[in-house]
Amino acid sequence: MFYERFSGAPLGRLNPLTVFAVCVIFFVGIATSFDPMFQISVVGVVLLVLVGIQRVPVLLVLALMVPFILFGMGFVTTNLLFRQDSDFAMHIAGGDNGGAALSAGLTLSLRALAIGTISILFALSVDPGAFVRALIAYLKFPARLGYALFVAMQLVPDLLAEAAQMRMARAMRAGRPVRRIPGPREMAALAVPLLAFAVRRAGRSAIAMEARGFGATPARTMVGVPGFSWADPAFLIAGSGVLVVLRLV
Template sequence: MLRSINPITKLAVCFLWLGAAMLVFDPRFQAACILVPALALVLLNRTSPLLLLALMIPFCLFGFGFLTTSVLFRKESEFALQMAGESLIATPAFSAGIVLFLRAVACGMISVFFALTTDPNRAVRSLMVSLNLPARVGYSLFAAMQLAPDLAAEAQQMRIARAMRAGRPPRRIPGPAELFSLVIPLLAFAIRRAGRTAIAMEARGLSPTTPRTIMNAPGFGQNDLVFAGAAFILLCLCGLLPLRF
């Protein structure tokens, strides 16, 4: 259901929620900004809650840095202390740290919502059709999306070949030395692929002045209006939480 929404509509809604999460300094609002996208992903997109928890680990670590800095070193802005003094949590330093922690997680959850419900190919096509993204930029993004899995496959082949040469099975997790030794070969592989892609794009007459036909570009429909309206209403309801409780 969520994948059928135009990527531009979802992008605009996510930017609106991100802006609200950055501007509203209240733990209840930040918690709502975490729960609403998470419930939408679990109920409407059938996303595993364990996957969401795993994806939130980097944002939790990032927010934990704000929390420890606020509590241990008392390094927070005057606005944070002023708003934290009006909170129900014990000390201003701890309150400010909690809100900053929840803000980092909320921004991460909103970003994950867009990433898990949006096909990158549809997003690029939508940007090219609706927002006039230059064809060179769009096709460069297509090439980059194709390069990423090929780069991972090439790295795995190199690891397997080196393990066979050494007479041992490949390690499940490569060590720092092995990773460092793969940098130069993978860089050379990426440069070769980039050169071939540039030649292919030039051979197909890709120029900024030539009109091009973009197939399977998503359009706007009634579902986009319903989604945008529901997201705006939910955001307003979340904004009323600090006023009512």
């Protein structure tokens, strides 16, 4: 996981719920604002935190932002090509001509980019396992769903490793090197074995949940629950203050 490379960064030492709360506050601020300069300011601040505080390489940040950039470009092209069907967005932009459609598309695209950068910050700052444990311990998240999330987090890398072993076995049997990118026929041949692997893992997980007595008692003991420190309220106040300043500027 990407998080493991930056687990020693400052934000990685905070309680996951604190980082999650600040991200939610920024999400609300972005969703309620149609000011392009505010969206640009949010993107700049988050990038500064990612590169300057979390020490995330710039190229990695840019690579992770590509899907959100493409998604934002979709708003621009939609408003330009189908502007008669986007009266609400053009009304927000302050006009009803082609220039307003472009302005509305850029505003919505900047919003998507701002939300994307905050999502990247959360993904690179929070340990998924610690986040789930914090949800169960502090917000009374159902333990069964939490364990299911743990299983899913372990299943994805195991599924990729199983697919790599299957591809290697097929290549050895055919007497050829393993292709870097599997073709359509190879992907179709791997679908059923991988599905069977996932079904077996699901059955084992269900047995494991029964063995651990999920649902037997309302109270459960947990280990490794992240705690709070003085840095958590400081980060919450600082994040809220930054958002207020960006909205007022």
